[in-house]
Amino acid sequence: xxxxxxxxxxxxxxxxxxxxxxxxxxxxxxxxxxxxxxxxxxxxxxxxxxxxxxxxxxxxxxxxxxxxxxxxxxxxxxxxxxxxxxxxxxxxxxxxxxxxxxxxxxxxxxxxxxxxxxxxxxxxxxxxxxxxxxxxxxxxxxxxxxxxxxxxxxxxxxxxxxxxxxxxxxxxxxxxxxxxxxxxxxxxxxxxxxxxxxxxxxxxxxxxxxxxxxxxxxxxxxxxxxxxxxxxxxxxxxxxxxxxxxxxxxxxxxxxxxxxxxxxxxxxxxxxxxxxxxxxxxxxxxxxxxxxxxxxxxxxxxxxxxxxxxxxxxxxxxxxxxxxxxxxxxxxxxxxxxxxxxxxxxxxxxxxxxxxxxxxxxxxxxxxxxxxxxxxxxxxxxxxxxxxxxxxxxxxxxxxxxxxxxxxxxxxx
Amino acid sequence: xxxxxxxxxxxxxxxxxxxxxxxxxxxxxxxxxxxxxxxxxxxxxxxxxxxxxxxxxxxxxxxxxxxxxxxxxxxxxxxxxxxxxxxxxxxxxxxxxxxxxxxxxxxxxxxxxxxxxxxxxxxxxxxxxxxxxxxxxxxxxxxxxxxxxxxxxxxxxxxxxxxxxxxxxxxxxxxxxxxxxxxxxxxxxxxxxxxxxxxxxxxxxxxxxxxxxxxxxxxxxxxxxxxxxxxxxxxxxxxxxxxxxxxxxxxxxxxxxxxxxxxxxxxxxxxxxxxxxxxxxxxxxxxxxxxxxxxxxxxxxxxxxxxxxxxxxxxxxxxxxxxxxxxxxxxxxxxxxxxxxxxxxxxxxxxxxxxxxxxxxxxxxxxxxxxxxxxxxxxxxxxxxxxxxxxxxxxxxxxxxxxxxxxxxxxxx
Numbered sequence: 001x002x003x004x005x006x007x008x009x010x011x012x013x014x015x016x017x018x019x020x021x022x023x024x025x026x027x028x029x030x031x032x033x034x035x036x037x038x039x040x041x042x043x044x045x046x047x048x049x050x051x052x053x054x055x056x057x058x059x060x061x062x063x064x065x066x067x068x069x070x071x072x073x074x075x076x077x078x079x080x081x082x083x084x085x086x087x088x089x090x091x092x093x094x095x096x097x098x099x100x101x102x103x104x105x106x107x108x109x110x111x112x113x114x115x116x117x118x119x120x121x122x123x124x125x126x127x128x129x130x131x132x133x134x135x136x137x138x139x140x141x142x143x144x145x146x147x148x149x150x151x152x153x154x155x156x157x158x159x160x161x162x163x164x165x166x167x168x169x170x171x172x173x174x175x176x177x178x179x180x181x182x183x184x185x186x187x188x189x190x191x192x193x194x195x196x197x198x199x200x201x202x203x204x205x206x207x208x209x210x211x212x213x214x215x216x217x218x219x220x221x222x223x224x225x226x227x228x229x230x231x232x233x234x235x236x237x238x239x240x241x242x243x244x245x246x247x248x249x250x251x252x253x254x255x256x257x258x259x260x261x262x263x264x265x266x267x268x269x270x271x272x273x274x275x276x277x278x279x280x281x282x283x284x285x286x287x288x289x290x291x292x293x294x295x296x297x298x299x300x301x302x303x304x305x306x307x308x309x310x311x312x313x314x315x316x317x318x319x320x321x322x323x324x325x326x327x328x329x330x331x332x333x334x335x336x337x338x339x340x341x342x343x344x345x346x347x348x349x350x351x352x353x354x355x356x357x358x359x360x361x362x363x364x365x366x367x368x369x370x371x372x373x374x375x376x377x378x379x380x381x382x383x384x385x386x387x388x389x390x391x392x393x394x395x396x397x398x399x400x401x402x403x404x405x406x407x408x409x410x411x412x413x
Numbered sequence: 414x415x416x417x418x419x420x421x422x423x424x425x426x427x428x429x430x431x432x433x434x435x436x437x438x439x440x441x442x443x444x445x446x447x448x449x450x451x452x453x454x455x456x457x458x459x460x461x462x463x464x465x466x467x468x469x470x471x472x473x474x475x476x477x478x479x480x481x482x483x484x485x486x487x488x489x490x491x492x493x494x495x496x497x498x499x500x501x502x503x504x505x506x507x508x509x510x511x512x513x514x515x516x517x518x519x520x521x522x523x524x525x526x527x528x529x530x531x532x533x534x535x536x537x538x539x540x541x542x543x544x545x546x547x548x549x550x551x552x553x554x555x556x557x558x559x560x561x562x563x564x565x566x567x568x569x570x571x572x573x574x575x576x577x578x579x580x581x582x583x584x585x586x587x588x589x590x591x592x593x594x595x596x597x598x599x600x601x602x603x604x605x606x607x608x609x610x611x612x613x614x615x616x617x618x619x620x621x622x623x624x625x626x627x628x629x630x631x632x633x634x635x636x637x638x639x640x641x642x643x644x645x646x647x648x649x650x651x652x653x654x655x656x657x658x659x660x661x662x663x664x665x666x667x668x669x670x671x672x673x674x675x676x677x678x679x680x681x682x683x684x685x686x687x688x689x690x691x692x693x694x695x696x697x698x699x700x701x702x703x704x705x706x707x708x709x710x711x712x713x714x715x716x717x718x719x720x721x722x723x724x725x726x727x728x729x730x731x732x733x734x735x736x737x738x739x740x741x742x743x744x745x746x747x748x749x750x751x752x753x754x755x756x757x758x759x760x761x762x763x764x765x766x767x768x769x770x771x772x773x774x775x776x777x778x779x780x781x782x783x784x785x786x787x788x789x790x791x792x793x794x795x796x797x798x799x800x801x802x803x804x805x806x807x808x809x810x811x812x813x814x815x816x817x818x819x820x821x822x823x824x825x826x
Contacts, residue, residue, distance in 0.1 A: 030610065030625065031625075031628075034629045034632060034633065048619075048795075048796075049619050050614055050618075050619065051616070051617070053619070053793075055721070055791055055792075055793050084605075084617075085604065085605035085606045085617075085646065086604070086605040086606030086607070086617050086618050087606075087616070087617045088616045088617050089617070104720070105604060105606050105619070105720065106606070106617075107606075107616070142791055142793050142794065146790075146791075146794065147793075147794045147795060147796045148796050154796070154799070155799070162629075162825065162826065163625075163626045163627075163628075163629035163630045163633065163726070163826070164626055164722075164726060164795060164798035164799050164801075164825070165799055166625050166626065166629050167622045167623070167625050167626030167629075167722060167726075167795050167798075168622070168795045168796060168799050169610075169625075170610035170620060170621065170622050170624070170625035170626075171610070171619070171620050171621075171622040171722075171795055172620070173610055173611075173612075173613070173614070173620055174610075175610055175611055191498065191499070191518060192497075192498035192499040193498045193499035193518050193519070193520075194499075197443070197582075197583035197584070197586055197587075197588055198586075198588055199586075200586070201463055201586070203464070203500070203501045203520070204464070204497075204498075204499045204500040204501050204502070204519075204520045205463075205499050206461075206462050206463065206466070206518070206584070207583060207584050207585070207586055208583065208584075209580040209581070209583050209584040210580070211583070212443065212444075212576075212579050212580050212582075212583035213576045213577055213579065213580030213583075214576075215444075215576075216447045216575075216576035216579050216580075217576045219447060220447065220576065233498065307517070307518065308468070309577075309580060309584075313576070313577060313580075377559075378468055378555055378559075379468075380466075380468050380555050380560075381555065381559065381560045382461075382560060382577060382580050382581045382584055383461075383560045383561050383567070383581060385577035385580075386567070386568070386577050386578055386581050388577075412575065412577070413575065413576070
């Protein structure tokens, strides 16, 4: 007789996953650091900019010398030199009534505290200018250290590096960063009927879909996929392949398929055998995705995922990606974006189970929010996910949604 | 005297960019196709699944044989065999009153049109079962071709391949796809005062920020960045480096920096010289980002971007990424996500100019939407972008926003 699952809720499962630690650190070059999580606060090794700079083309001046200058009463200044780009300004310190020609990015000469834009000046002769506008100290100047001060935390631990973050680090001359390692995720498909996507199919056989989908999801989610192919539905075959995954240093193993009771039992037995203890999770109160298994071996996680393509992806998004984010040192979260929608028709469900209904979204006249329509089809169909933009979530305590009600959709990545 | 720009609006510039064509095609392996744009409709080469399959463990039956079966009046069927996974079911065609043991994913034997879950059956002896529940035809069965029919368009031209799309293609045995080429984007920084992030800085010098930021943005945006380093502010140096970029097959050239009038003029002259015609765009009515230049040479685009770090990034997001998306065969759009927010304080602006104010967003009690606060700082500061989550857009026809007003924020990638 088939055993019944003791089903856990989504949040119970996610709570359990929070006990996994983040991975260790490694150093990478700035050019490889996009999207990586910073392992420890990065302190600025110097001031940025390293000196006070002009932000305009014009004249470096002492602001008080041109106090009250206007179109009708211009200030008259003596030009004592020109700042060469990328060089010590040379000229200066400025004395009363003196100015120095300067370009955008040029180093402010000593004594100067503001820059007047060239538009507000007129050259009388090469050593004399009229200035038509007053300036406050620091006008058109970026002060030394204004962007980032030496010793200041410039990027915080846990930040996921974006282009602008890398730009700041480049500006500071920080060309290597300590980041959290990317989790290695071994991907194994099981099933006597499964062949690889490169093979031709004989009668009774179907091609492996999950290895390809999972592999792409892991890439997108910041992990390193390690495809370990297809194994037969047998304890020995699954056990050996999982051992291989561990020897390759996998942090997470995904065994998908084995949807038949027998095969599911093999995965369960293999996990029990490897970890030496019962699974943390065996069955989740969601649809699709109920027959999910999660075991723990040290700090490594072993997932038994449903074989059905759509179920497999839903479980990946809710739980595997959640764990990858924890391992990556990010906030415990699936990282999925949620959107409010209006139900375009009735979405029935039953209480006690969380439903994730594949939906397409469309804009309609006189409706502020996108309108969601279900994409019908069994959880074994991958084409339903191809047609879907998101998964409409029906919480456990609801029997569904009526047409016109507001609901929440998890947008597919 | 400095010339004045004839400023175009954001949408005028984007309109101009729409005249660039999408790039040509190439074939890539499925494993390299994540995120790529499909160049032509992909037709399904076969039925998926290639035969009708069970979605449950149980018995394959003729639905009409168990019509009306219930707990109190079970149907009695003769078991004539078992479907082996991955093989021709062998048994069948089913005769009246016959059933075949079947597993999830197994091929439905001839004559059977439904599967009864094992939970609703009881084995009397190895060749006889009782069934407690009626089934409709196709219950617990995925029909041949139900996921995808041979000859049907399974992925449309212009789709950006997601994990589930790759899964479907794997299931169909499609292991190579025609995709649109990724645009090669040459990145050149100019400025006599600029040194690379790997160099130590002497007095008057600053490190190159834009090459790193732009390179990461191009990666994230689906292009191939080609960093061509730093050149001096001179016509010859910029011209030679642009020629080099063209010889390397660049589809887009980004020359950043040259914020000083002289340097900007060099970029303009180089572009005019290369393209043989005046620029398409010379100045945009946005802040930051006004001194933007765009020229066209055949189907290649030449961008003169502001040197200031924040301005450079804003112009990249609004225009360069917009063009990359066109070249990638995607909808003409920046691809940026917009979010409605409440202004946490006043955002002043002037009419006739579109402002993009760097903001941080926070959640506050009793406010439905995120609340936006400006991050003050000159457009030369990269740290303001590091602190920002988005850019609050102040449209051309507004003088700004009052505290408490609703506005739109472009979320930074």
